[in-house]
Amino acid sequence: MHKKSTLIEIEERFNKDVARFSNLNTGQATMLDAAFNMELITDCINQIYPNLSSVLDIGCGAGNYDVKLLMQVKSNPNVHLLDLSQPMLDKAKERIDPMTTGEVKTFKGDFRTTKLEEDSYDVIIATAVLHHLRDDHDWETAFRKLHSLLKPGGSIWIFDLIQQENEILQEIIYRQRYGNFLTQLKDEDYRDQVFEYIEQEDSPRSLVYQLQLLERVGFQQVDLLHKNLCMASFVASKSTRT
Template sequence: MEYKSTLKEIEERFDQDVTRFSNLDTGQQTTLDALFNMELITDGIVAVYPELNHVLDIGCGAGNYPVKLAQKMSGFDCTLVDLSQPMLEKAQERVQEVITGEVKILKGDFRTAELKENHYDVIIATAVLHHLRDDQDWEHAFKKLYSLLKEGGSIWIFDLVIHDHDAIQKLIYNNYYGKYLTSLKDESYRDHVFAYIEHEDTPRSLTYQLDLLKKVGFNSVDVLHKKLNFASFVAFKSGTTAS
């Protein structure tokens, strides 16, 4: 595998970007349909869990998803995990202002963090899993996430994906996604984004992730939305969900 950013390098980049990621409207401008998916995922959580107790947000950034969720229901406890301490502090401040439950923060990598097993109703994982590396890392991470959920719990994912066919991958990235990035600013901005994706990220295809979720034990997976190289999807751990 070509050289990829270390966790420390990723942490340092996000340490410098707290202000942008604290904005619900612009925090994920390089991401297609970011605001739509935030609404969709939080609406989905409310629909499935009208009585929500424990939420875990891994790679929480500045806490946008729990903040949005709290606009729809506020009586839940929230655990926030991120590599960046400045991000965590901003997320804690923002989330605690809008929920009535407890907010806990944990600096570090969710793969090794000491988190309660069989504890969370919902795990939110947005724009974080593409930092995983080889197949072993992906499987280990998904097993860990499965172990943290209660029976009937679920993980809600929104992330960058690739396409397994090389020609389709090149078409979507170079033509469609590239044009979108250029429209945000210019071609140099497009090249900048492509460069840090190449340097920092190791995304997998949507089908790869859906299959892996089932392999590690999730009994039900569903695609919520896909647009070009971004997808949102959900997986449920067996058991009775909230009704």
């Protein structure tokens, strides 16, 4: 197994990729059904929270999800943006500032260690970010922190890379079928490049692992939204009881 990238190495890669992550039509192209999931998640948030007042987007990139959400909501929520990459944050803030009269605030750093106010967000968006977590303790600590940041009745919306528990299924779904998708997206060299940086940077967990962990740390109403091969979107809510 390769030694995993440090946060600084991940930051440096994303600093160079702002333009690609600003495409609202494709989202992150290597993520299966990226545009579909962006539409699905933001539509659901809009309908469930008609008076949305506060959003935290961790690993916000260039702010696509927030732009898409603000195109739909009638309220003017506060939008807090967190990312390792300052160029990503700058682009996200530039795009989002004109779309809400609420506070648009940026946080540069790792959500696990960034000081954020507990019980303060209606919604947390976490897309293509949690796969950077490492061991089981890291995953549980991160999920507990995310739970603590939500208001009662708040929810976290996740879209990410997942893996299969069964090694043969992992080979079929990830290496073969997702590999074919990447090849068709560009070519075999591109497929190999994507597989290489996933191996270098990411530590995905299975969908079942994550859904069970969300419940274990206190989330309720855990729901699967969409799964296609090695990508899935899902949501979990915090109890309305304080």
